[in-house]
Amino acid sequence: MDRAGGMPPYRQLMLQVRDAVRLGWLKPGDRLPTAREVVAASGVNQHTVLKAYRELELAGVLEVRQGSGTFVKDSAGTSAGAGVLTELQQQLENWVRIAHQAGLDDEDMKALLSAALARKVSKK
Template sequence: MHHSCSSLVLWGLAVVAFDFRIDRRGGIPAYVQIIQQVQQALRLGLLEPGDRLPTARAVVEATALNPNTVLKAYRELESQGLVETRRRHGTFVTGTLGASSADSPWHAELADVAARARASGLERDDLAALFADVLEDLYSSKEPDVVSPQP
């Protein structure tokens, strides 16, 4: 999942420039991709409470999605308690998700795996697809595998 995010402050209001990347060939509904990308940005600290999401109109213009698709994603994010829509003002981040710490042993281990994959010539999107496949296999099974990161 690729996205870019930057923020600036205008008139005391945090405005976030956030680009949604929609994969129309992946089989994941576009509204789900929007939800997942907002959730990921929250986990990574790229979005924080008070940040304003792009307007539905801006997302439609940038992605050529149906406006109802974008609105469906925003409504779902609101039902999850992650955003709040304020009439005539926009949609604002109100919730957070557990951030993964950069000093976590899991972060270090995943960074090592990613570095080795890159050194072997694996492209970013290929690694992301491979990791998504591994996660799907792991989390779709009924019995969780217990693995601890190496210290």
């Protein structure tokens, strides 16, 4: 959790879960950690975790099964294969390393990525 940023912790947690589903790290049927487990691992308030899980349930991403836990419901992941995602992540990490060496900070890199996405760089 980025405590210095302006985004509330529950939103950060929601985005982490959504990204994990999108990237295929979490798949439909996968059980999420309990709120207590998340609290122990991250130090966020239990109500924060429950709020994030509830919002994701309302959005159709998660399903709460009484007595069993919270499970991934949504399969709105990427259609790219695991190998492609791994290669792209390696390329992106290399780009971040080069950008840091060039003196860019995280906000500079986010701005560059946002600008590239806004231009909707054409698919090849």
